Amino acid sequence: MTRRVAIFISGGGSNMVSLVESMTGDHPARPCLVISNLPDAGGLAKASAMGVPTAVVDHRPFKGDRAAFEAELAQVVDAARPDILCLAGFMRVLTGGFVGRYQGRMLNIHPSLLPKYRGLHTHARALEAGDAEHGCTVHEVTPELDDGPILGQARVPVLADDTPETLAARVLVEEHRLYPAVLRRFAAGDRTPILLP
Ligand code: GRF
Secondary structure: OOEEEEEEEOOOOHHHHHHHHHOOOOOOEEEEEEEEOOOOOHHHHHHHHOOOOEEEOOOHHHOOOHHHHHHHHHHHHHHOOOOEEEEOOOOOOOOHHHHHHHOOOEEEEEOOOOOOOOOOOHHHHHHHHOOOEEEEEEEEOOOOOOOOOEEEEEEEEOOOOOOHHHHHHHHHHHHHHHHHHHHHHHHOOOOOOEEEO
């Protein structure tokens, strides 16, 4: 049975593009929705160009009322009947109430080697710490931010002349490899972590 995948974005959606492009042929999943919290997210046009239905639930009118925003978000998401939800550059923190609805079938990609550097500015923090390597992690989403079971990691070397921008760009290349690989395995019912060298 083909699994239906909803992808959440807030920006350019490069990870979303990689995921959508991977769901072809004998892949056990297909995209059913790309949804954003911002109407001007560049990824929305990319999703439409690839024939994926899109939706927007702008978080700003809710003025910090997370429960009301998430109630609207869940209604729009549920209408697409997803089996799997992928957060991909989605920049809103979701409450335990929303996560609880989908826990066990919601994934996120985070630009660090979790459990290191939960939260923001991960590349700058890795540089400040003098880490020799950095990377990205795909994990199941749980109510605790950036904390769920790890489903995959990809590592990159940190170079002496790296800036947060150059390091982020190197990590992003690996994100685009890792997330599709994890989604394919997850959609086939296999939670064995994928560790890319
Ligand atoms: C990426 O660094 C990703 O790790 C983070 O958001 C950034 C932009 O992602 N979650 P995308 O290009 O919008 O997929």
